[in-house]
Amino acid sequence: MEISILRLSHRIVRDKRVTTHLALVGRAFCAKKMYYSGDRDPSIENKIREVNERFGGDFQVIYIDDPVKFVSNWRKEGGTAIHLTMYGIPLTHLLDELRRKERILLIVGSEKVPRVYYEIVDYNVSITNQPHSEIAAIAVFLDRVLDGLEFTHEFSGGAYRIIPSSRDKKLIRIR
């Protein structure tokens, strides 16, 4: 299965850190790509390239200018579009069904998500029906749908690797 993220309406000042966290979580939790709309922000794309160089993998951050069309095309090409929202159906009710999908696009907003997304997606899914964070929602979705893959996945091609340690910071250079 292949999962990508679509971050809607990025605002360059207000959202920089949250959108960067989203991309880092996408990468660490084994999504393939993060698309984003709103303000184009090369600093986020550069940040992720830098992390790939240090720690491996080829996670990409890609700007798109027409997210509604992008979602429609995703579905036309056979992919599944899922909007993560506190108003949706709990992930636990859909887990078996979603695990059988081949290509998933996970959509998260910044502030209020326009009505149209609730309508054009295949699923509106909640990670609790409480307000919290799109970063947490993406992490728990990926952890559960990919069944903990992030704990065993190894990224290739990076300059460094961390050796888990109970007290120390063990970072070794591998190339």
Next chain:
Amino acid sequence: MEISILRLSHRIVRDKRVTTHLALVGRAFCAKKMYYSGDRDPSIENKIREVNERFGGDFQVIYIDDPVKFVSNWRKEGGTAIHLTMYGIPLTHLLDELRRKERILLIVGSEKVPRVYYEIVDYNVSITNQPHSEIAAIAVFLDRVLDGLEFTHEFSGGAYRIIPSSRDKKLIRIR
């Protein structure tokens, strides 16, 4: 089991949204309290009070001015202190052991966490050995250690409740 969060070194401008997301995730994922150090920031405390009024529960955000002493006292009183860091031992290796603890304090930094925390805690735990987000780390820790409690927990005393829906935003007033 009771789990609280300690957010280190909050900076009022740079960290406002990330620290707010942390508190919201703590609340939604059934932690009891979030302590924080660094800049005192009543706007976060107020935001969470407002969410409690709307959606229930009594999650608290509490400022502390000496976090090292706070962690030491936590341990002296029999609690377990856990620092979440990409350098630590993977959560999956410790899950059974941690589920048997009665009171856990989950410590997360903003930028670089001072060396002393690696030494005074009971465990340094990683949610992947890749850089990502303290918000995602807290969410996955709580989801796994409390075994999905956030999906069934009901908050009492709130003014509104969300009815999960496949297409709509169903928010009903209950008091």
